[in-house]
Amino acid sequence: MTRSTRDRWLGYAGRLLVALILLFVLLPTVVVVISSFSSTSVLFFPPKGWSLRWFERAVSYDDFRSGFYSGLIVTAWASTLAVFIGTTLAIVIHRYTFRFKAVLEGILLSPLFIPHFTIGLGLLMLVAQLNLGRGYALVIFCHVVLVLPFVLRSLYVSLQNLGQRVEMAAASLGASPLRVVWTITVPLMLPGLFGGWLFAAILSFNEFTASLFITTQRTQTLPVAMYNYVREFADPTLAALSVIYIVITATLLTLANRFLGLGRILNVDAPR
Amino acid sequence: MTRRPAFVGWFLLPAILTALGLTIAMLTVLQYSVRAYIPGSLDVGGFTLDNFQDLMKGLYARAFLNTVWLSFKTALFGLMLSYPLAYTLVRTRTAWLKSCILIIAITPLFLGEVVRTYSWIIVLGNSGFLNSLLLAIGLIDKPLQLMFTNTGVVLALVHVTMPIMVLMLATGLSHIDIAYEKAATSLGASPFRAFLTITLPLSLPGVVASVTTAFAWTFSAFATPQLIGGGRVSTVATLVYQLGFSSLNFPFAAALSMAGLAMTVVLLAALKRMTRPLQNVGIH
Numbered sequence: 424m425t426r427s428t429r430d431r432w433l434g435y436a437g438r439l440l441v442a443l444i445l446l447f448v449l450l451p452t453v454v455v456v457i458s459s460f461s462s463t464s465v466l467f468f469p470p471k472g473w474s475l476r477w478f479e480r481a482v483s484y485d486d487f488r489s490g491f492y493s494g495l496i497v498t499a500w501a502s503t504l505a506v507f508i509g510t511t512l513a514i515v516i517h518r519y520t521f522r523f524k525a526v527l528e529g530i531l532l533s534p535l536f537i538p539h540f541t542i543g544l545g546l547l548m549l550v551a552q553l554n555l556g557r558g559y560a561l562v563i564f565c566h567v568v569l570v571l572p573f574v575l576r577s578l579y580v581s582l583q584n585l586g587q588r589v590e591m592a593a594a595s596l597g598a599s600p601l602r603v604v605w606t607i608t609v610p611l612m613l614p615g616l617f618g619g620w621l622f623a624a625i626l627s628f629n630e631f632t633a634s635l636f637i638t639t640q641r642t643q644t645l646p647v648a649m650y651n652y653v654r655e656f657a658d659p660t661l662a663a664l665s666v667i668y669i670v671i672t673a674t675l676l677t678l679a680n681r682f683l684g685l686g687r688i689l690n691v692d693a694p695r
Numbered sequence: 696m697t698r699r700p701a702f703v704g705w706f707l708l709p710a711i712l713t714a715l716g717l718t719i720a721m722l723t724v725l726q727y728s729v730r731a732y733i734p735g736s737l738d739v740g741g742f743t744l745d746n747f748q749d750l751m752k753g754l755y756a757r758a759f760l761n762t763v764w765l766s767f768k769t770a771l772f773g774l775m776l777s778y779p780l781a782y783t784l785v786r787t788r789t790a791w792l793k794s795c796i797l798i799i800a801i802t803p804l805f806l807g808e809v810v811r812t813y814s815w816i817i818v819l820g821n822s823g824f825l826n827s828l829l830l831a832i833g834l835i836d837k838p839l840q841l842m843f844t845n846t847g848v849v850l851a852l853v854h855v856t857m858p859i860m861v862l863m864l865a866t867g868l869s870h871i872d873i874a875y876e877k878a879a880t881s882l883g884a885s886p887f888r889a890f891l892t893i894t895l896p897l898s899l900p901g902v903v904a905s906v907t908t909a910f911a912w913t914f915s916a917f918a919t920p921q922l923i924g925g926g927r928v929s930t931v932a933t934l935v936y937q938l939g940f941s942s943l944n945f946p947f948a949a950a951l952s953m954a955g956l957a958m959t960v961v962l963l964a965a966l967k968r969m970t971r972p973l974q975n976v977g978i979h
Contacts, residue, residue: 429885430885430886430887433886433887437779437783440779441779441780441783441796444776444779444780445780445795445796445799445800447776447854448799448800448803448854448857449799450818450824451811451814451815451817451818451854452803452814454814454817454818454823454824455813455814455817457824458817465822466817466820466822466823467822467827468822468823468824468827468828469827507709508709508710508713511705511706511707511709511710512706512707512709512710514706515703515706515707519699519703521699521703521707527707527710527711527714530714530717530718531710531713531714531717533717534717535908535911536911536959536960536963537721537915537956537959538911538914538915538931538932538952538955538956538959539915539917540915540917540932540935540936540952541721541724541915541935541952541955541956542717542720542721544724544935544939544945544948544949544952545720545721545723545724545952546720547939548720548723548724548727548945548949549719549720549723551737552723564713564716567713568713568716568717571713599700600700600702601700601702604702625805626805628807629805629806629807629808629810630807631807631808631809631917631918632808632915632916632917632918632932635917635936636936636939646807646808646809646810649809649810649813650809650918650922653809653813653816653922654922661813662813662814662817665806665810665813665814668806668807668810669802669806669810672802672805672806673798673802675805676798676801676802676805677798680794680797680798
């Protein structure tokens with residue numbers, strides 16, 4: 424075999440490999456979609472008949488409805504607070520040095536490697552010891568802690584891309600440092616802020632392990648309600664709910680890809 | 696560095712309060728882990744080291760080793776499947792293929808552990824998709840037992856960790872200057888050889904980062920080992936939950952968490968140290 428034919432075959436093999444891996448990634452999604460339309464409550468493959476009853480049950484089941492609303496409350500607060508805390512911190516960290524800078528940053532990034540169940544357990548025991556109730560505030564604080572590292576990462580990237588020239592121009596024209604931040608830095612960071620907020624919101628809405636430890640019947644978020652459902656029932660209601668989930672997420676991501684360029688947000692585009 | 700204006704303190708306040716809350720919560724775990732357990736009560740007794748001694752018992756030691764082994768396999772197989780995807784994602788010039796990989800490989804990242812684990816239950820069950828398919832084409836004559844096994848758990852965990860691995864590998868690969876590869880091919884190296892001798896070594900920092908993350912994620916995964924393992928696959932996470940919520944033995948759950956955290960830190964530090972020579976490869 425000449426070298427060019429060998430390279431061509433290697434290319435084909437590579438493409439086949441990539442196709443097979445994509446198939447593996449897609450497989451569970453495809454199976455969930457098929458089962459969600461099944462008419463029987465016990466799953467068979469291929470399903471014995473088709474119906475939409477599981478979709479009706481998924482959107483009318485009480486725990487899912489309340490879980491959805493709790494989830495929205497927690498997500499809205501947690502991602503907004505995380506972006507606020509992250510922005511103020513990122514601006515200061517990016518421009519100034521102060522004592523214990525590395526310690527502060529290290530603590531706030533530590534949830535990347537501290538298991539979620541440890542953080543959930545710690546907060547649970549803390550409120551038990553202080554005799555505080557397990558309300559929304561606890562869940563929101565927990566989610567802020569968990570999503571903050573991701574928010575910080577996306578904010579650092581957008582600060583880095585900002586450059587200091589416009590800020591220096593404003594300062595040289597006599598603007599005070601706070602005014603520079605408020606009228607130059609923050610407006611220029613807006614795309615990054617939005618990206619960070621969206622990222623935080625999606626992560627918070629889907630957070631499960633820590634939420635399982637610290638939520639109660641009243642504050643349980645959707646993933647916790649779904650987990651409790653799988654443990655009790657085996658019917659395809661959850662498959663229907665998963666399909667709704669997948670469709671919404673894929674739509675959001677496709678829109679983000681079209682309008683914002685997902686590759687750029689996620690920082691995987693090759694430099695041109 | 697410029698002089699610090701007055702607003703810096705105010706800007707730091709929210710972050711400091713958050714860090715303080717997290718630190719106190721972690722200190723609470725530490726404090727509970729050295730307290731005695733009073734059966735049937737949520738209050739804890741005096742200071743003791745018994746909890747850590749109990750960790751040496753067979754059941755818990757086995758769960759520890761099992762968790763490490765699961766994490767290792769997940770990271771290894773995850774890397775083997777994620778690397779080709781990440782490479783194609785960064786290097787392909789076909790726009791639709793790029794979008795396709797981005798959407799298919801990254802979407803699961805935003806689906807959460809419960810949805811993804813549930814879909815694997817339907818795939819792996821005894822009358823699930825995989826067994827029905829294999830039975831129908833006659834490859835097997837009785838269903839394979841995949842649920843409640845380590846194999847099933849690893850399969851699902853690989854799927855759960857793949858998106859973040861692809862993402863981190865792609866980030867690493869996208870920062871490699873393609874000119875190196877072009878130089879190698881223009882000097883007569885085949886594309887395959889150029890990949891093996893240029894791109895692969897340069898991408899090692901990304902490999903290390905993604906393996907580390909996969910390891911940490913698997914270690915803290917709860918829904919997957921709990922639902923797919925069905926109580927027959929013990930990991931640190933499932934044991935901590937059982938101890939806390941079934942036995943209400945919070946001191947021991949805290950001790951187990953602390954040991955788990957200590958091990959994560961040690962393993963990650965060791966991984967970083969072992970691969971330090973590689974960290975400098977990518978810098979140019």
